[in-house]
Amino acid sequence: MRTAxxxxxxxxxxxxxxxxxxxxxxxxxxxHQASRAERQQPFYAGEPAGPSVKTAIPGxxxxxxxxxxxxxxxxxxxxxxxxxxxxxxxxIADADGNMLLDVYAxxxxxxxxxxxxxxxxxxxxxxMVSSIINRPALGNFPPHDWxxxxxxxxxxxxxxxxxxxxTAMAGSDANETAFKAAFMYRRQLERGGRDVxxxxxxxxxxxxxxxxGASQLSILSFKTxxxxxxxxxxxxxxxxxxxxxxxxxxxxxxATFPQLKYPLEEHAAENAAAEQASVDEVEHLIKSxxxxxxxxxxxxxxxxxxxxxxxxxxxxxxxxxxxxxGVLMIVDEVQTGVGATGRFWAHDHWNLQDPPDMVTxxxxxxxxxxxYRMPELRPxxxxxxxxxxxxxxxxxLLFRAIVDEIERLDLVNNTAKVGAYLYxxxxxxxxxxxxxxxxxxxxxxxxxxxxxxxxxxxxxxxAKSLGVNIGGSGATAVRLRPMLILRxxxxxxxxxxxDKIARSF
Numbered sequence: 001m002r003t004a005x006x007x008x009x010x011x012x013x014x015x016x017x018x019x020x021x022x023x024x025x026x027x028x029x030x031x032h033q034a035s036r037a038e039r040q041q042p043f044y045a046g047e048p049a050g051p052s053v054k055t056a057i058p059g060x061x062x063x064x065x066x067x068x069x070x071x072x073x074x075x076x077x078x079x080x081x082x083x084x085x086x087x088x089x090x091x092i093a094d095a096d097g098n099m100l101l102d103v104y105a106x107x108x109x110x111x112x113x114x115x116x117x118x119x120x121x122x123x124x125x126x127x128m129v130s131s132i133i134n135r136p137a138l139g140n141f142p143p144h145d146w147x148x149x150x151x152x153x154x155x156x157x158x159x160x161x162x163x164x165x166x167t168a169m170a171g172s173d174a175n176e177t178a179f180k181a182a183f184m185y186r187r188q189l190e191r192g193g194r195d196v197x198x199x200x201x202x203x204x205x206x207x208x209x210x211x212x213g214a215s216q217l218s219i220l221s222f223k224t225x226x227x228x229x230x231x232x233x234x235x236x237x238x239x240x241x242x243x244x245x246x247x248x249x250x251x252x253x254x255a256t257f258p259q260l261k262y263p264l265e266e267h268a269a270e271n272a273a274a275e276q277a278s279v280d281e282v283e284h285l286i287k288s289x290x291x292x293x294x295x296x297x298x299x300x301x302x303x304x305x306x307x308x309x310x311x312x313x314x315x316x317x318x319x320x321x322x323x324x325x326g327v328l329m330i331v332d333e334v335q336t337g338v339g340a341t342g343r344f345w346a347h348d349h350w351n352l353q354d355p356p357d358m359v360t361x362x363x364x365x366x367x368x369x370x371x372y373r374m375p376e377l378r379p380x381x382x383x384x385x386x387x388x389x390x391x392x393x394x395x396x397l398l399f400r401a402i403v404d405e406i407e408r409l410d411l412v413n414n415t416a417k418v419g420a421y422l423y424x425x426x427x428x429x430x431x432x433x434x435x436x437x438x439x440x441x442x443x444x445x446x447x448x449x450x451x452x453x454x455x456x457x458x459x460x461x462x463a464k465s466l467g468v469n470i471g472g473s474g475a476t477a478v479r480l481r482p483m484l485i486l487r488x489x490x491x492x493x494x495x496x497x498x499d500k501i502a503r504s505f
Contacts, residue, residue, distance in 0.1 A: 039414075052467065054097050057094065066081055101468045104471040131143070138167065157365075159356070173230065175227045184380075220255060225305055260309060300331065306476070414484065420444070423443050
């Protein structure tokens with residue numbers, strides 16, 4: 001927008017007003033420079049000026065501590081031992097005094113930076129202390145102000161059209177409880193409504209895990225998708241064998257997620273065909289699978305399976321199919337939600353006329369659960385959707401503070417702008433080093449950006465040695481998962497390190 005304004009001020013001549021036009025151009029330039037300077041500044045004081053690497057990673061102290069930890073805790077998935085007392089803003093510290101720019105953010109789970117002062121204030125409140133030391137069994141003994149806590153935080157951030165919430169413990173739990181809601185809703189419809197009682201045969205047979213009480217339904221998911229590691233969610237996870245080996249699984253259907261080719265503009269016809277084929281496959285499975293799907297679950301961007309994208313048109317068609325066949329649509333926003341894509345919820349990019357039936361959340365929310373649109377998705381009897389904790393008021397209070405901070409600093413808009421800037425820089429890198437920045441994707445999706453590298457694992461190790469903590473997904477993808485407080489100055493540091501890595505091969 002600023003470029004267009006500046007262009008007009010230079011080329012359009014209005015008789016009698018040349019000085020005003022020149023002033024407009026000058027003002028636009030000054031505003032651009034001021035805006036650029038602002039976008040370079042960290043949101044919070046006290047953040048390191050840049051990375052600092054003093055030892056190899058892991059260093060001697062980290063190795064010593066890891067060896068000790070391994071005697072009581074499985075450390076085989078260890079990335080780095082972290083000194084959280086020294087971590088600040090966008091920077092993560094380790095036990096050896098190394099300070100790294102963190103664009104992985106605890107697997108996309110830190111929204112507003114390490115040791116955020118606003119969250120520290122919320123954590124030290126009397127309300128928070130009470131929630132921690134008097135943790136309630138929410139289904140039976142909710143706090144007297146629980147409705148207000150939900151309305152001022154979790155529900156304040158609710159996706160459009162979904163004004164109910166079921167709180168849960170983690171992302172896998174959120175998805176599994178959403179599955180349960182879908183199954184109970186489907187069987188409720190088949191019986192004839194909420195007020196129809198269970199039959200004696202259903203009540204008796206279900207205790208043997210068979211008969212009319214054990215409904216023969218399924219959840220349809222997508223190949224290369226990830227929805228968690230608990231039993232039900234694991235049956236819908238299709239990304240890596242290591243997650244599923246040796247674990248009994250339900251016989252549930254999987255459809256092919258579109259595998260887009262990049263650059264998108266050069267493969268428009270092929271990609272459109274791949275998306276239509278996927279939609280057709282979903283419809284075929286809904287109509288033919290021997291265990292009828294009560295719902296489909298889909299990620300806006302397949303995050304663990306390799307950062308796989310699809311167009312808004314694909315998701316709109318998917319929604320049409322689910323509505324046509326009376327199948328619920330669950331959107332898994334555990335990793336994509338809370339501002340990461342330049343919208344608060346990634347599915348906002350789709351411009352759906354008909355919202356999803358359920359949206360699951362966790363990670364950056366620091367809480368978990370699912371939003372839902374229809375009161376009928378609340379089971380017809382108490383204790384059907386229930387556990388001791390049913391979420392955590394302390395985490396709901398933290399999410400409220402996160403939402404307030406995002407709103408105060410306009411962090412979703414910041415992520416969209418910084419993401420556009422970062423993507424432009426990465427486009428230049430991909431032209432300079434095409435072998436190491438393949439299939440760059442995530443344009444217009446905030447900082448939810450990824451690319452493929454044939455030497456991905458070595459790429460990640462080198463990044464750490466140069467002061468950047470970064471992650472991977474799928475077999476070859478390098479994925480960016482920075483915090484919402486990433487600025488252009490941080491993006492510049494990241495791009496410089498990525499350039500050095502590519503040059504080192």
